[in-house]
Amino acid sequence: MVSPVLRRVSVPARAELLLEIADDELILGWRDSEWTGIAPFLEEDVAFSSIAQNEIGHARALYELAARDLGTTADELAFDRKPEEYRCCELVELRLPEWERTIARHVLYEQADAERLERLKGSDDAEVAGLAAKIDREEAYHRLHAEMWHERLRNEPRYVEALEELRPLVDRRDGHTPELAPLWEEMTSVRRSQPAGTVW
Amino acid sequence: MIYEVFRQERKGQAFQHAGSIEAADERFAEAYAREQYGRRGESVALWVVARESLLRIEDFVDELNRNYHRVDGYPLKEKLREARERAGTATNKGGQG
Numbered sequence: 640m641v642s643p644v645l646r647r648v649s650v651p652a653r654a655e656l657l658l659e660i661a662d663d664e665l666i667l668g669w670r671d672s673e674w675t676g677i678a679p680f681l682e683e684d685v686a687f688s689s690i691a692q693n694e695i696g697h698a699r700a701l702y703e704l705a706a707r708d709l710g711t712t713a714d715e716l717a718f719d720r721k722p723e724e725y726r727c728c729e730l731v732e733l734r735l736p737e738w739e740r741t742i743a744r745h746v747l748y749e750q751a752d753a754e755r756l757e758r759l760k761g762s763d764d765a766e767v768a769g770l771a772a773k774i775d776r777e778e779a780y781h782r783l784h785a786e787m788w789h790e791r792l793r794n795e796p797r798y799v800e801a802l803e804e805l806r807p808l809v810d811r812r813d814g815h816t817p818e819l820a821p822l823w824e825e826m827t828s829v830r831r832s833q834p835a836g837t838v839w
Numbered sequence: 840m841i842y843e844v845f846r847q848e849r850k851g852q853a854f855q856h857a858g859s860i861e862a863a864d865e866r867f868a869e870a871y872a873r874e875q876y877g878r879r880g881e882s883v884a885l886w887v888v889a890r891e892s893l894l895r896i897e898d899f900v901d902e903l904n905r906n907y908h909r910v911d912g913y914p915l916k917e918k919l920r921e922a923r924e925r926a927g928t929a930t931n932k933g934g935q936g
Contacts, residue, residue, distance in 0.1 A: 682871040787866050
């Protein structure tokens with residue numbers, strides 16, 4: 640069931656901002672988790688899955704804060720909106736089955752996210768600033784991981800090409816790529832299979 | 840490159856071998872060691888060392904069977920029994936001799 644909340648009222652500014660970050664983290668977490676079991680080697684399988692898990696955890700915390708502003712629940716915000724209602728950037732929507740492109744996205748996203756979190760940590764809103772600080776402490780590990788890979792791949796032509804290819808997508812938020820809809824189908828399939836009237 | 844990971848359960852305890860990881864260099868080794876042996880707060884410290892840096896010693900010589908070097912090599916009970924037999928006082932505590 641699609642939550643009508645977002646169409647009924649104009650979304651408060653704080654919720655708007657939180658949804659933007661939450662959607663980024665949820666969709667990116669989903670894409671990152673697709674590497675579980677098929678990462679280049681075992682250690683990276685574990686590390687990358689861990690990062691994906693953190694990202695979804697961040698999304699959840701952000702949704703919960705936004706949900707209070709909007710009078711709804713985190714789950715409804717995460718799964719019950721239609722794809723076009725998500726506020727994520729185009730960068731996170733892409734399925735990138737080549738490791739060098741996944742790492743390029745990882746590097747670009749972590750850089751942009753670090754700047755965003757830094758701004759939020761200075762927010763007048765204590766709740767937002769507090770949550771941003773908590774998330775930032777976990778992101779430190781993500782940044783370490785991204786930098787480490789960047790150092791290793793910086794002279795690889797495929798990686799350099801991937802960075803150039805993906806850079807323009809970091810701040811593109813005025814629409815969605817064709818990849819979001821199928822991602823949403825898959826991501827919400829369990830949720831949408833819940834029989835009406837039941838409580839899980 | 841293979842790195843061996845040792846973990847310390849609590850401060851003051853001996854480090855124990857926890858496993859090994861494969862990593863391109865120390866930076867990757869640290870990231871992976873933290874991920875695989877430090878994510879659940881199960882250790883207060885980790886030692887990560889390249890396997891090739893370990894000095895392995897596996898050959899020990901004991902040509903003359905010097906059992907008295909070993910903890911189990913000097914059986915006191917046995918020697919006491921032999922001494923008592925020689926003195927003929929196997930069971931006599933306060934006896935002559």
